[in-house]
Amino acid sequence: MRIEDEIKQPIFRDEYQKAFINLIYTSNWLQQRQAAAFKGFGLTSPQFNILRILRGQHPLPATVALLIDRMLDKTSNASRIVDRLEEKKLVTRTVCPANRRAVDIRITKAGLELLEQVDESGVLASDGNCALNEDEMRQLNFLLDKMRDIE
Amino acid sequence: MRIEDEIKQPIFRDEYQKAFINLIYTSNWLQQRQAAAFKGFGLTSPQFNILRILRGQHPLPATVALLIDRMLDKTSNASRIVDRLEEKKLVTRTVCPANRRAVDIRITKAGLELLEQVDESGVLASDGNCALNEDEMRQLNFLLDKMRDIE
DNA sequence: TGCAAATTTATGTACATACATTTAATGTTG
DNA sequence: CAACATTAAATGTATGTACATAAATTTGCA
Known part of the structure; x- marks a missing residue:
């Protein structure tokens, strides 16, 4: 429409x-x-995105600053999203030994298993989830990148 | 980039x-x-969007249901955004005489003047605010419309 | 060394989003 | 007409966004 x-x-x-x-x-x-x-997996979109970044780092930890750097919405409040994930035991927080201002955040086994379930469920599969073909997707990416090319 | x-x-x-x-x-x-x-005008984006819809209706009133129908984000909570606009005296709320369940919402003179200031400031002017030309904009509109064409 | 500046995260407050529930008025139907 | 369903808006609660500020630690330099 x-x-x-x-x-x-x-x-x-x-x-x-x-x-x-x-x-x-x-x-x-x-x-x-x-x-x-x-x-269906008990996650919000921001929570899923942070878990995905942590899986990308695994088994290395991430700091809050790294999460903010990689997040789609850079102004959101990573600290409090990590709070929710910690409550659900999907991540752990420990003071970084090398720099005690920073916090090492790691995805837990339960977190990895949950992401595995999301993958297997296919809810994020591209095919059939979109009416554009690959060439149109490329055009769209070109136009969006160009649109932001200002200032 | x-x-x-x-x-x-x-x-x-x-x-x-x-x-x-x-x-x-x-x-x-x-x-x-x-x-x-x-x-700079003391408005958030949702507040501005509701004011714009009300100006489109003016001098007729709008109900909350009409606002939801026209809003970009249809799941947001129009009632509470109208609360903020009412506090700032940019809109009025009166019980609809024809259907006392409904509420007639109208933009005030102050609301119209504020929108006029936004228009005059040029912050919403398209030219110079975007790196795409008109034909590329048309392509983008085509691709976005097609993308949603599913299910 | 000592102390100000910078860095890193957490917290406070206002507003918005998401969704379930409540309240009041109106429609509908036996 | 009474009982029940439907409709319209408001409210409650959890979460997220935006932005300012605080607290702790580290860094850098006089």
Whole structure:
């Protein structure tokens, strides 16, 4: 369905405004689908993303600063998302011996097993989850990268 | 900058996964720019969007249900965003006489004047705010609309 | 050495999101 | 008309986002 119909706004000021709104709307649409997929595993999207970064580091630890650096939304509050993961025993926090200001965060066995389950469930499989073919995906990546190329 | 470099992840599973992440990242980037622009007027993005819908209805009122229907993020809590706008005297709430379950929400003179200031400031002007030309914007709109065309 | 500056994480507050539940008014149906 | 379902909005609770500030540690330099 075209964005005009999705939000019942037949006229936009110009193609730019329409693209901006379309981008935000489509991103929300995608994030809601992902959140629904993670929900069955007791995870929110930010929690899943942090677990995935920790798995990428495993068996090395990550600091909060590293998590922020790799997160999609760099302004979010990694400390408190780690709080939730720690409560669920999916990660551990220990003071970094080399720099006692920093905190070493590690994914636990339970965390790795949970991610394994998410993988096996196929909720994140690309095929069939998207109406664009690979070439269109490449075009989209090109346009998005170019869009941010300002200032 | 390419998304690979923005989030320091050199390899993606496939072009699909890369496009998904790119879409969410770019949408966040755009929303943060917009939020910064609204901040000078004492508004958040959701508050601005609701004011804009109310201006579109003016001088007719809108109900909460109508706001939800037109909002970009349909799962957000319109009631409480209207609370904030009412506190700032940018909107009024009155029980709808025809259906006393519903609430008539109207933008005030102060609300209209504030939107006028935002317009005049040019913070939302498209030109110069984006690195894509009009044809690329059209391509982007096409790809985003098609992407959601599933199920 | 000693002390100010920088770094790293945590915390406080306001606002927003997600979803379940409540409250009040209206519709519907026997 | 009474009982029940439906509708519209508000509220409760947990989580996340945005941004400012605090606390602890380390660094650097006079």
